[in-house]
Structures are given as C-alpha cells and as structure tokens.
Amino acid sequence: MPEERALQGLRRGHDFVAQKGHQAAQTWVAPRIAGKNANTNPRPTPRPTMATHPARTVCLYKCYSSRMVRINEHYLKLKTNYLFSEIARRLKVFEAEHRGAGLIRLGIGDVTLPLQPSVIGALNDAVQEMAYAKTFRGYGPEQGYDFLRNAIVEHDYGSHGVELAVDEIFISDGGKQDSGNIQEIFAGNAVVALMDPVYPVYVLSNVMAGRSGEADIAGRYAGFVYLPCTAENGFRPTLPDRHVDLIYLCYPNNPTGSVLTRNELTKWVEYAHREEAVILYDAAYESYIRQADIPHSIYEIPGAKACAIEFRSYSKTAGFTGTRCAFTVVPNELRGHTANGDAVGLNALWFQRQSTKYNATPYIVQRAAAALYTPEGRRQTKGLIDFYLENARIIREGLQAIGLTVYGGTNSPYLWIKTSGGLSSWEFFDKLLHEAHVVSTPGAGFGPAGEGYLRLTGFGTRENTEEAVERIRTKLTF
Amino acid sequence: MPEERALQGLRRGHDFVAQKGHQAAQTWVAPRIAGKNANTNPRPTPRPTMATHPARTVCLYKCYSSRMVRINEHYLKLKTNYLFSEIARRLKVFEAEHRGAGLIRLGIGDVTLPLQPSVIGALNDAVQEMAYAKTFRGYGPEQGYDFLRNAIVEHDYGSHGVELAVDEIFISDGGKQDSGNIQEIFAGNAVVALMDPVYPVYVLSNVMAGRSGEADIAGRYAGFVYLPCTAENGFRPTLPDRHVDLIYLCYPNNPTGSVLTRNELTKWVEYAHREEAVILYDAAYESYIRQADIPHSIYEIPGAKACAIEFRSYSKTAGFTGTRCAFTVVPNELRGHTANGDAVGLNALWFQRQSTKYNATPYIVQRAAAALYTPEGRRQTKGLIDFYLENARIIREGLQAIGLTVYGGTNSPYLWIKTSGGLSSWEFFDKLLHEAHVVSTPGAGFGPAGEGYLRLTGFGTRENTEEAVERIRTKLTF
Numbered sequence: 001m002p003e004e005r006a007l008q009g010l011r012r013g014h015d016f017v018a019q020k021g022h023q024a025a026q027t028w029v030a031p032r033i034a035g036k037n038a039n040t041n042p043r044p045t046p047r048p049t050m051a052t053h054p055a056r057t058v059c060l061y062k063c064y065s066s067r068m069v070r071i072n073e074h075y076l077k078l079k080t081n082y083l084f085s086e087i088a089r090r091l092k093v094f095e096a097e098h099r100g101a102g103l104i105r106l107g108i109g110d111v112t113l114p115l116q117p118s119v120i121g122a123l124n125d126a127v128q129e130m131a132y133a134k135t136f137r138g139y140g141p142e143q144g145y146d147f148l149r150n151a152i153v154e155h156d157y158g159s160h161g162v163e164l165a166v167d168e169i170f171i172s173d174g175g176k177q178d179s180g181n182i183q184e185i186f187a188g189n190a191v192v193a194l195m196d197p198v199y200p201v202y203v204l205s206n207v208m209a210g211r212s213g214e215a216d217i218a219g220r221y222a223g224f225v226y227l228p229c230t231a232e233n234g235f236r237p238t239l240p241d242r243h244v245d246l247i248y249l250c251y252p253n254n255p256t257g258s259v260l261t262r263n264e265l266t267k268w269v270e271y272a273h274r275e276e277a278v279i280l281y282d283a284a285y286e287s288y289i290r291q292a293d294i295p296h297s298i299y300e301i302p303g304a305k306a307c308a309i310e311f312r313s314y315s316k317t318a319g320f321t322g323t324r325c326a327f328t329v330v331p332n333e334l335r336g337h338t339a340n341g342d343a344v345g346l347n348a349l350w351f352q353r354q355s356t357k358y359n360a361t362p363y364i365v366q367r368a369a370a371a372l373y374t375p376e377g378r379r380q381t382k383g384l385i386d387f388y389l390e391n392a393r394i395i396r397e398g399l400q401a402i403g404l405t406v407y408g409g410t411n412s413p414y415l416w417i418k419t420s421g422g423l424s425s426w427e428f429f430d431k432l433l434h435e436a437h438v439v440s441t442p443g444a445g446f447g448p449a450g451e452g453y454l455r456l457t458g459f460g461t462r463e464n465t466e467e468a469v470e471r472i473r474t475k476l477t478f
Numbered sequence: 479m480p481e482e483r484a485l486q487g488l489r490r491g492h493d494f495v496a497q498k499g500h501q502a503a504q505t506w507v508a509p510r511i512a513g514k515n516a517n518t519n520p521r522p523t524p525r526p527t528m529a530t531h532p533a534r535t536v537c538l539y540k541c542y543s544s545r546m547v548r549i550n551e552h553y554l555k556l557k558t559n560y561l562f563s564e565i566a567r568r569l570k571v572f573e574a575e576h577r578g579a580g581l582i583r584l585g586i587g588d589v590t591l592p593l594q595p596s597v598i599g600a601l602n603d604a605v606q607e608m609a610y611a612k613t614f615r616g617y618g619p620e621q622g623y624d625f626l627r628n629a630i631v632e633h634d635y636g637s638h639g640v641e642l643a644v645d646e647i648f649i650s651d652g653g654k655q656d657s658g659n660i661q662e663i664f665a666g667n668a669v670v671a672l673m674d675p676v677y678p679v680y681v682l683s684n685v686m687a688g689r690s691g692e693a694d695i696a697g698r699y700a701g702f703v704y705l706p707c708t709a710e711n712g713f714r715p716t717l718p719d720r721h722v723d724l725i726y727l728c729y730p731n732n733p734t735g736s737v738l739t740r741n742e743l744t745k746w747v748e749y750a751h752r753e754e755a756v757i758l759y760d761a762a763y764e765s766y767i768r769q770a771d772i773p774h775s776i777y778e779i780p781g782a783k784a785c786a787i788e789f790r791s792y793s794k795t796a797g798f799t800g801t802r803c804a805f806t807v808v809p810n811e812l813r814g815h816t817a818n819g820d821a822v823g824l825n826a827l828w829f830q831r832q833s834t835k836y837n838a839t840p841y842i843v844q845r846a847a848a849a850l851y852t853p854e855g856r857r858q859t860k861g862l863i864d865f866y867l868e869n870a871r872i873i874r875e876g877l878q879a880i881g882l883t884v885y886g887g888t889n890s891p892y893l894w895i896k897t898s899g900g901l902s903s904w905e906f907f908d909k910l911l912h913e914a915h916v917v918s919t920p921g922a923g924f925g926p927a928g929e930g931y932l933r934l935t936g937f938g939t940r941e942n943t944e945e946a947v948e949r950i951r952t953k954l955t956f
Contacts, residue, residue, distance in 0.1 A: 068754040069723045070665030071814035071822050075830055114614035120605060123842070127601045130801065133939075136592035138799040173651055173802075173837075180835035184686070187548035204834045208662070245547045276546040321616040322841040323608065324651075336549035344549050352553055356682045357658035359651075362843055363800040364601070461611075 074208050079215035083445030094433055104468040106456045107441035111319045116380035122371035126364040137363040142355045144171025148366045151373035162299040168331050173361050175284045175313035175326040180205040185349040190245040193225040195237055197255055197446030202248040218448040228449040229256055236264055239271045250282035255446045255455040256416040257408015259294045265301050272307035279308040287317040287385055289411045305331035318372050318381050325361055325369040388413050391465040392458030398469035413458040425451055436471040552686050557693035561923030572911055582946040584934045585919035589797045594858035600849035604842040615841040620833045622649025626844045629851035640777040646809050651839050653762045653791035653804040658683040663827040668723040671703040673715055675733055675924030680726040696926040706927045707734055717749045728760035733924045733933040734894040735886015737772045743779050750785035757786040765795040765863050767889045783809035796850050796859050803839055803847040866891050869943040870936030876947030891936040903929055914949040
C-alpha cells in the first residue's frame, strides 16, 4: 500500500490543480496594476490589508504581486494518477449494485497476519521500561540503537558473507521515507533512471525535487530515463543506452514479482562503475527469496559498496506496515563529487540529512525489530513469509491451471498477471470484479509498461486467497 | 536535544570537508586529460574500470569527469558547528582530570520523567491489538488516525476557541522532521527570516535546500534575514525591515525561554498579511504556558489561518522524546502562489509531500498520544509539566539570589542566563564546569546573538536540579 499512499497525494493534488483553473477564471487585478494601466493614480496603491483582503479569501484571486509566497512549482508537474481513486470509485459503484457480493481484495499491498509473539513480547518489555525513570529512554542515537544495528550487521549481512560496519546502517521508520528522501543528497540536475512499471515514490520524489520536465500523456516525465520491464526481457530491463547518474532498482520487484540472479545484478554494478553512477537498490522484499542464486543484498556483488545504497524494510518481512521500521545502508566507501571533482562521502551526507531532518525511530519499535533476530523471531518470521509465499503459490498455480500467464510469486509476494484476450488492465480489472468479485490492481497504474497486466499479492488471508482462486477458476468466462 | 542532533551532523559533516581537502592534495589527472594535455594519445582513453579503479579507492582522487554522480553541494555550505562536540570534548578532558566529580547536566534538552501511566496503559492495550489478526493494524490513514486528530481538534484548539477541521491536522513522528521538511513545499528562492539565537533545524534545512549563500565567520548565511533576539528587545525581535517570504517563529522560545503576548503575536500576523508571507510557528512548548495573555496557538490571532503553519510536539509535553509523535497544522485557507499568480492550497501541497515521502506514525504511538487527552492523561501531563516548571523556578530563583541575570523559566522549560563579569559563553561554561561541576549549553551555539549567555533547562531530576543550584550558589566565585 505505500504506492497507494503516494498516489493518494495525487488525488488531492488534483484538487489544487482544479482550484488553480478555477481561480484563473476569477481574475483579480491588483489595485496598483489597475492604477498603472488606467494611468490615473501614479502613486503606489497600498497592498490589500487584512481588512480589504480578508483572511477567508486572501489570495483566492489571481494576483500579480511579486511578493506573495511562492510554492515549489515542481509539485504541479505531478501527473494526477487516478489509479487508486478510480479503483475505489468502481468498487463503490459495484457494491451499490451488488449488495453482499463478498468482494475479496487480492490487489492489496498490506499484510494480514498480526505481529509475531517474539515481537509482541519485546514490545511489552520495552513499554514497561518506558514506565520507570531508571529504564526510560528519551532521545536515542541518531542512526539507531546499536542493539538493532549490530543484529542487522550480523544476521542480514554477515550470514550472507557481506561485511558492513555498524555506522553504515541507518535505522528509520520506513523504506518509503528513505527511498523518497535519498535523492536530496544528490545534485538537482542528476539524471535519473527508473524501471517501468515502478514503485511511484521513486518517480514522484524526483519530480518534486525538480529533476524532471513535464509528463507526457502516457505519464512519462521528460528528463527521466525509463527502463521498460516487459515479458520479453523477463521484467529485467536492459542497461541504459546512455549515461545516467542515479538508477533505482527494486528486486525482488514490486510490482512484477521478478528477481535478478547474481550474474544479472553484476551487470548493473559494472554499469554503475563504468558510468560512475549510484544504484539505489530497494531490497524491501529480500526475505521472500528462497533460491540460492538470487542475491539478498546488492553488496553480495563485488564492488557494489562503491556504487550502491540499499534499502530494507520490516514491513513485509514481519508485518510492520503499521509499526514502522526499516533501515538503509550507505557504505563508507561510497562517494559522490562536487562540480570541481572533489570526492564527498555519501555516508556523511546522509548522516547530515538524517540528523537534521529526522530524529530516530521510537525506542519501543527498535526493540520490536531487534526481536526478529532472536532464534524465535527468525523462526516466526520465516513462518510468516512461508505463509504469504504459499498464498502466492496457490494464486499462481490456480491461475496457470485455467490458462492465464502468471509471472512472479516465487521469491516474491507479488504476482503479475497477463490479461487474457488482449484486454487492457482496466478491462481485465472489471472482468475479475464483475465475474469473480475479486479486486486486483491494474498494472497500468505503475507505469505505461504495466498496461496489459494486473498485480495480485500473497498478503491476504488463506481463506480469502483460496476462495478468490476458486471463484476465478469457476466463474471467469473466456 | 533535537538541536544537538542536528548539529552532530555537522560534526560528521566536518569529516567530509576534511576529506575533501585531503583529496585535493592527492590530485589524480584522468588518463584522457593527461593524454590530451600531452597530445600523445588522441583517442579517448578508457574510463577507470573496476580493476584499475578499485572499489576501495574509487573516487578517492580528484577527478575531472563530468559523468561522476554529483552531490547536493548546498550541504557543503553548512558551517561546522562544534558546539556539542566541543562540549563533549571539554567534558571528557574534565572527567579525566576530576574522577568522581559527579557532573550534573543542566544544559540538556532531553526529559527525565518516564511515560505517564495513562500512556503506558494505552501502549499496552495497543500492543495487544497488534497481536491478533482481528485487531491488527497495518498501514494507517496517511494523515493519522481520526481518534487522535479529533482529540487534537477538540482539546488543543477547541478549548482555546480555535476551530480547525480534522483534515488540517497532520500527525507525524516529530516536530523536528516537520519543521525541517516544511520548506520543501516553498520555492527554492523564497526569502527566509530566522530568529537569532535559533533552533538550528530551521537554518540547516534551508541551507541544504539552497536558499542561502555561504556563511560568514560568525556563522550567518548570506541571503537569510536574521532577527536578533537580545535582552534589549526582550528576546522578541522587531519586525523585518524588508520583505520576507517565510518567517520561522518559536514561542515559547527555545533557547531563550521568552514568550509573546497576544498583542505582540498579532503584529507578526499583520506583517505576514501585509507582506503576504507565511509564518512557520513552532509551538512545541505551548503546554508550558501558564499565563492567560500568552496565546497557545497562533490561530488564536484573527487572520492567522491565512498566513501560518503551526508545529506541535508531544516530546516535552508528555516525555515522547524517545516515543516520537507530533503534529502540524496547515489550514485549508492558507495559500501560496505560482510565478504567474495562481493560488495553490498549502494543505494540498503538504499532503502531497507527506503522502509521498512519509508513511504515517506507528499505530501504537498514536494510541499513546491519544491517551494524553483523557481526563487522567491530561491530569498526568499537567503534573509532569508542573514538575519541570518547578525545576525551572528553582534554577531561576536560585541563580537570581546570587545576582545572576536570568531570563525565561516561566511559561517555558528554558532558562537563558547572562554570563557574569562580561565572560563569553564558553568562558562561563568553563567556570560553571570547573567550579560547580555543572554542565550548561553555551548560548553562542544557537547563533551569534546568543554570545554572552548560557542555556539551562528544567528537564533534570529534582535532586540534580537542587544540587546544581546549591553548588552554583556555594561554589561559584565572582
């Protein structure tokens, strides 16, 4: 659901665009402009005061003053994306017409299993600590507590043969935040490469920072380098045919469920070295990897520490979507440059960014995350992920059995379904909704290359997952 | 401690500047430049590969390639501020020379009282909800849960005669984050006014965004409009003598402990209307106000909803420094403008910013904050604040009794102490440390106008507060 969240902004964003059009209609000519035009009042006319320009309507008119506070106009480039509001609208209409239809939502990105017992135990203990002055915790270390960062270094990386220093780990309250904020430490004119379809936060955060031009009718922003992920390339884009500075990669991939092997990821690391680019590697779903030749971390690739930042999250690993904990790795050897060629450590820049504009993750939440690295925590987490992977298998095999083409769903909670009979994303969405009462996510909502696909997820309950597949199997007409 | 946090970044920031100098020394002339200069090798020389340009040293040399990833160079303008690292250094030296001296830290900005019973109860209940699928909460509403926002609208504003809509309230995980991030929605060339001394986050976030030039030797950045807060003006700056777009005001003030009356704040609202500026009003310490003519919210001033954004925090109100919850108010009627004069709602822009780059505050933490609005929660919170105000009174009266000039400490947890005998901030810091073994914060660390002052806080334990005052009273020589 992080992508739903990001796009919801665009819905309301549409409001300000609409409003803008509205105001353009009721043009207000400022007195001093009027005076000047009429040439009857050469002395400066006073600005509107609180009395003449009342609070309720101040600036509701088109003004020509150069003194009014200016907004960040890059926000206005954001192309209104109706994906999730349009889903909501169609569901509302459908439900009004089919009361008690028993919709099953398989498009959702939110989890359904509760926090595991080891996490609950750690939260209870941490809350008790907060109740007494002797054990109370106020401001914590800016990059996170060592008890959590040490566990990450040992279990998430050491066990995969990757050696990291504790000061390369930054604890945060979300991978969405980190992958949205990371662009701040790079130059405003950095050339950005994005997969298509794509997790919208990478796109929107760079548009808001001014690294793009306007969007075209398909929703592609001028200035970005798009990397189409199609069935033909196995949803593993080819290397850019030009120089780029920043490359957002997400593997296991949201939304297509595709993965990269060690050899394939090595090509990206080599490209980054060759072009002196930085890879922003979103590994939020790495815990779903079950196959040995798929790297869990980009740092398993030699040389990656000099060209990659990695994002991890506990959201889908341990059901932390409403509890909020994640981390980002910025290796000490990773460098960016000034215009005159001086090298600057990106770890120091990210530390500056986080220590200025972030203030550490709640102590109790960091304790909850640390519990995931205990033997019980690891066993329970594995059980939780096995459960969602089994859901994904049920969907994949069930849909394949009726002749649908299904990608992903192994080593990933996401399934990427080719629409049947050449239907568009939205047509197939409607077909599933009306014939099987199953809610999906149209692939076109993740980018133009997502057209002709639907996304389903393994995050539902077992009962709903099985029932949805049974309905699709028995009720869908071809 | 948020300001310590922000400044710690600068410490590490110093590393990258030092490193930069270091690299400039070991200049590496790229092969193709060398070839061109020597005019012996007209064909393009290959870029360094992973083999010739190994990961460990990649970009450790001065390079002239235009292809290397560029950093946000505004970060390099950040003036290294040694305040807190210098405090740490002096303490280390002192402690090595005076083992068992029993230092008392009265400069700290962190709280010492634990979470109150109503909060602990709410946390325990919420953690239990997270343990079961039926009551588990995943992704929450992007602006925060209604149970908390409704309580804020009713208790924080309704009870002071301010009417706000729920969608004007944005729950977050910290006032530091919000006051640091808010500048993103404004134009890159907005003119920023800042109090001096000042909470560093306002300054640093705008430097990082490129709204300033370089800093001078005193630490003032070119392009910012500074508003000196001195004993002469009662630490209530006079209105800017020129146009500004954004005005950061913090009342009750950190670090000076000063407050604004309703009449004084009205002048700022009038200025903002006259100049069509936006006031960014940090009311993080409003719960310390005990006097009737001091507004708790800027929205108590007529017209403020059309010109002000307000920041609130539970950190000092309820001991949430390590639990993390805050909120920001962006009124629906507040407008910014495009270059061509179209009005754009700032609420919609902030919603877009937050829904793209933030992902809601933990459910359990929002439940904890909501408990503060219950009758028990309100009683306990008042008790907690009374406790810190009593500490402040003890310090204020104790120091005044020995002839020191003390500002603040009523309606505020902060005390602003004039150094004696014309000593500098650092000289008086050393005097307190060596003669009374009391740690303070030199005022100069908050800005040039803070020179000649120390900041103390009421956040200590009662025992330490009383002991510190007793030591200062009996051991300080004049």
